[in-house]
Amino acid sequence: MKITFGQPPEWFPPVKLKGLEHVFLREPIDGYRSQYIHMFLQDMQQLVPLGSRRERDAYFDIETNDQQLAIKTLAALDRKYRSTHMADALRHILSFTAMELFQAGRSVIALRTKLDEYEWNITSVHPSASRIVSLGPFLIQFLPERDNGYFGKDAETYSREIRILNRKSVLCIELPSTLKRFKEKFLKRLQLLSNLANPDTDKLFPPISLENPNPRKNILDFSAFRKNFDIALFQTIRETGWMARNFTGEEKSDFLTSVWRLRFRKFQATLRMEIIRQLNEQIPNIIRQSSPDFEMFIREKGLLTPDELTNMERQLYAGDISFEEVIDSTFSL
Template sequence: MRIVKAPPLARHLHDEQPGWVDRLVLRRKSDRPDFNRRMFDEDFARLFGFRGRERGNLFNVVSSDDELARKLLANADPRYERRSVDQSVRKRVEDIAQSLVRFGAAYYFLHDNPDSGEIRVNSFGSGDIGYLFGRHIQWVPKRLKRNWDREDEKVPGEIRLLDSAKVMRFVLPHGIKRMLSVQNRTLAVLDRHEFKLTEFQPQATHENPNPTNHFDFGVWRNTKDRVFYRSTRSTGWNGRKQDSSKRSDFFDCHRLIRFRRNQLILRDDIFRQLSSELSKVGRFYNAEFTVDISGTDNLPSIKDLNELEAKLTREEIGFTEVLDCIFER
């Protein structure tokens, strides 16, 4: 294991199983979460995936150096030359949200080329990042380096010392993190038992080709539904369930509002963190650089949802009005 000062590796291919030290240090994540968790992650991270989102600018970007802010947001990549600042902010916020919801953290690193003036802000994995003696470090196990013009080579493990001035770190708000942690534990249990019904089906035999099954599958489904709705009460997620005959419109409306409010809490916190982190890395080029990102009136606000919920409680609006307010903005 060697210690080097170097930019982080976005991904690295292991040529063998990691050693016990690697397993102790690295926080391994599964490649794909299970059924319910995967659906929730997709739904919760879709912060701007509603109709009417193209009506006017969605974001206010106020900066002491507009050109530098544009480069930091758009990566100064020729492929994105035509992308507006509004589109760049939206893409960056969505990418951060997806990483936060799935992994609980998101890391970006500022890569610059002094000769060409190019600036790139690229994401890299969070499972192998730590903080030691005031510096961000990346733990990289032994890996296989692919080469197109010669044989592949084995590279020894490394502890990479990252330039903290170029690291952007994003974390879930504490309340959201605690909420998702509790919910995901229950969703994991439900996913493990998703196809357990087959274990309660008696096996047919030659003597008894049509065995009687005394197991009540209705009770099983109802129990699973109750566990699901209790586990998702705090987030308000409905699991994409359309069986409204088991739920009242009032129940669905309050759930929709609660789920959207949690999304907006996450969105606004990402705005805050993105403003702070961009200001920090931007000072590598301009000591006085600042940038502030916020939503315009074309985006829904928590205040809007609070007023909507108050009207629903007073029975001044119905199910259709709530759906229009949630999905039209």
């Protein structure tokens, strides 16, 4: 196994881990195998309303001394759509970053810059963030044994490698430590609840046989199970304000729905502001390696802040605002 320094991160397809590779690598969270994790990741990543289109309020002011370079940078970071409209690109960046933060605890993109006499060329490399660890000032990626075989091409096998990445060219957005601890516990509970949501009834009831055609033992009380399950789900999700897409039932009310919407929007707003803060710190530092005078600052415009959402919750408890005002405000954010 070789160790390399100052290398960019590398993306590699899923591989079957061998031996001690399990010590260094962990599987990323697969939301598709867990209904509650999948739903939460989908809902949580909508940090900016869909109204942030070019024909609507953009929700952001981007202050820069080089508009074209800023557009190229954000388009490179928008890894899926490559949008050249800055507000759209930023909305996509925030969405993907939020998803990766809750799947792997960090989002890592390598920006490769090339400056020639004609124009800037910027491309991005997106490795699997779950394969990258942060140790103090170092960012380390462990690459397992892998090959480049595809579509019948003769495969070339690459040996295991530890890369100590060049942070100067890597954008690394990380969850705050408090959210990291919360994320691990929260997603584990959602996974457990997903496993319990649809119990295997074949294991709960005794089998029917000729000797016992109508078994009556160990009958599960589904109403009691459902009640206890709902309590466990509520206790898990209440800190985020996410309602697990369950807005109906005798225990639900307009007041409860309004309070939880405010809390979930506050959770999203806190995460959005943290991502933007780290983008403002890191993007200029990376681009200045080739363009020393580059400046860029992303500022929110018209989006509710955590303090404003907290104040709305206080007003709701005091009866100073209506449910309709809360719902309208949180849908448009």
